[in-house]
Amino acid sequence: MSAVAAHEIGTENALEVRDLKKIYKGKGGVPDKEALKGISLDVPRGSFFALLGPNGAGKSTLINILAGLVNKSSGHARVCGFDIEKDMRAARRSLGVVPQELNLDAFFSAREVMEFQAGLYGVPKSARQTDEILAAMGLTDKADSYARTLSGGMRRRLLVAKAMVHQPEVLILDEPTAGVDIELRQQLWHHIRLLNEAGTTIILTTHYLEEAEELCDQIAIINHGEVVACEPTEKLLSKLDAKTITLVLETDITEIPDCLARFNPSLKLGRHLTIDYKPSEVGISQILSEVSAGGLSIVDLTTHEPDLEDAFLQMTSSKKK
Known part of the structure; x- marks a missing residue:
């Protein structure tokens, strides 16, 4: 040709x-x-x-x-x-x-x-x-x-x-x-x-x-x-079934309430509670309901969506040889 x-x-x-x-x-x-x-x-x-x-x-x-x-x-x-x-x-x-x-x-x-x-x-x-x-x-x-x-x-x-x-x-x-x-x-x-x-x-x-x-x-x-x-790009990022929510509590706590244990949260500075979760399995409303059931009051919250760096690391690290 x-x-x-x-x-x-x-x-x-x-x-x-x-x-x-x-x-x-x-x-x-x-x-x-x-x-x-x-x-x-x-x-x-x-x-x-x-x-x-x-x-x-x-x-x-x-x-x-x-x-x-x-x-x-x-x-x-x-x-x-x-x-x-x-x-x-x-x-x-x-x-x-x-x-x-x-x-x-x-x-x-x-x-x-x-x-x-x-x-x-x-x-x-x-x-x-x-x-x-x-x-x-x-x-x-x-x-x-x-x-x-x-x-x-x-x-x-x-x-x-x-x-x-x-x-x-x-x-x-x-x-x-x-x-x-x-x-x-x-x-x-x-x-x-x-x-x-x-x-x-x-x-x-x-x-x-x-x-x-x-x-x-x-x-x-x-x-x-x-x-x-x-x-x-949007489709690639949507495949990352992961989000993070960080809650700032009204008062300090020393231990995680039993109702939140299954989320395996991390506690920092006494009142910063961070939870990593899969949106396909757990909704943010469910997490907040459990927080309320544990008697905790929230004064602020932030969420983190996965970005391209997360996708890049996940896809390249899984292919290491």
Whole structure:
């Protein structure tokens, strides 16, 4: 199938991976390393997709295969309908990668970085949008400044701009906010959201799980070269059948009432009672009724819902080998 034909067919997915495997051959008696063990996943077009996993899980290997930097051992992958091997050029034109490393030429200005990258992708000068992209990333006033003079946050934004010179449909961000302060991180995410709202599919890898939970509509978790979860964010979190309620009592107590013993609560500072429970088995109203039956008066309460960090730890720790 030609690259043109593949694009004409269209697909609801920006990325399709099927049974992708990568084995690094061992040397000097070292056994082979199976980095990817038959990964399959779909990334919908226009989505903000998180690709999460602990160090060494296989995320970078997957990204490098998609970008053409590493050869797969077996399996298939398509970017916007283009096979990464059969339609290699079209697949790579559809993809922009923002690496974790700040790989900018220190002696190029921001505009020169953009122009050089556009030349590598064969973008005609008449079709280049260097100034428009720099403006979109808030770098207009830094267009003629050397890359070495830019702050860390601005360099991150320039990396995103650099990855957008050929107007890819899919943008992969590999730990884009590593080492970036809170203010610059918020600015970067503002620009990335605008790209996503304009139709660019965003694939994010990050160790800041609160970012993934807030930004991404779908999450895949990879561990030991396998996909252990791939679902919409809300659905993934809803599977965690666990909540915590902390009650602040009116007066101190020295022991737990018998009627609450089955909840196995913990008591701190004499009047802070914490109970972990499964909503599928116990309702909060039942807990409060038992508290009242025990003769305890409540002056305040807080609840804690499970978050992405809880899901991540649960799914990766259960797969340890």
